[in-house]
Amino acid sequence: MNSGEIIISVKELTKVYDIGEVKVHALRGVNMNIQDGEFVAIMGHSGSGKSTLMNIIGCLDLPTSGEYLLDGVNVKEMSKDQLARLRNRKIGFVFQTFNLLARTSALENVELPLLYNPDLQAKERKEKAMNALEMVGLVDWQHHYPNQLSGGQQQRIAIARSLVNDPVIILADEPTGNLDTRTSFEVMEIFQELNSRGITIALVTHEADISQFAARNVIFRDGRIIKEKLVTGIKNARVELEALPKEEDIFDSNLSI
Numbered sequence: 001m002n003s004g005e006i007i008i009s010v011k012e013l014t015k016v017y018d019i020g021e022v023k024v025h026a027l028r029g030v031n032m033n034i035q036d037g038e039f040v041a042i043m044g045h046s047g048s049g050k051s052t053l054m055n056i057i058g059c060l061d062l063p064t065s066g067e068y069l070l071d072g073v074n075v076k077e078m079s080k081d082q083l084a085r086l087r088n089r090k091i092g093f094v095f096q097t098f099n100l101l102a103r104t105s106a107l108e109n110v111e112l113p114l115l116y117n118p119d120l121q122a123k124e125r126k127e128k129a130m131n132a133l134e135m136v137g138l139v140d141w142q143h144h145y146p147n148q149l150s151g152g153q154q155q156r157i158a159i160a161r162s163l164v165n166d167p168v169i170i171l172a173d174e175p176t177g178n179l180d181t182r183t184s185f186e187v188m189e190i191f192q193e194l195n196s197r198g199i200t201i202a203l204v205t206h207e208a209d210i211s212q213f214a215a216r217n218v219i220f221r222d223g224r225i226i227k228e229k230l231v232t233g234i235k236n237a238r239v240e241l242e243a244l245p246k247e248e249d250i251f252d253s254n255l256s257i
């Protein structure tokens, strides 16, 4: 689903990290648009600037120069408070290391972004969080703590948390980096499902097979986009999951060695 409306627009974006005597040019003039309903995978070698771009798009950091419009709003013109609100209401984040609060139940973790919204009552918060848990198939796990959940389940909780505010875009930085193939595909199945419901997703990945679940690939090198392509024959995560060897089969073949 893709309405054609541009929700992320960056122009000639640069980012220089000034660490003492050294200046690191993390972004060297990036131009990129993301349309409403798109599913984009951002790829490139380590250090090429992917996370730097995600942090700027996510309003966690500001560019050194260039322009960034989020949903038509020029981010440069916002105060710190406005930025924080924009970030909380418009962006959902998913990280490689899940970033869940340890001594907090799955449900409470998902409710967290809503605590910043004073207009919401506890009942509404819970309702929204339960809806988000439902979308990732983990309603039955709402009372579990992160250490009682598998890596894949923790990431699904993190995805539910990213969803709970109805963001305009979900930014996922290497969301499958800590997961095995099957669990990665399960996470991609959720992203594809969310995207089919109209949620825009930008995902960073090192893995070529993961990038094929997105509709567009953008490839970075040394702080620049060097290549962009539409994915022909986008892979369906559910189909790929079914094609993976079953655990029992792997076990059997190991035993027979």
Ligand SMILES: Nc1ncnc2c1ncn2[C@@H]1O[C@H](COP(=O)(O)OP(=O)(O)OP(=O)(O)O)[C@@H](O)[C@H]1O
Residues within 6 Å of the ligand: 017, 018, 019, 024, 025, 026, 044, 045, 046, 047, 048, 049, 050, 051, 052, 053
């Ligand atoms: N906070 C920071 N302070 C100084 N330099 C930084 C900072 N964050 C990133 N850099 C540098 O900016 C460049 C781009 O880093 P970035 O994290 O965006 O790369 P990446 O493409 O996400 O890499 P990876 O695939 O390893 O996550 C690198 O040279 C990195 O060392």
Ligand SMILES: [Mg+2]
Residues within 6 Å of the ligand: 050, 051, 052, 173
């Ligand atoms: Mg990174």
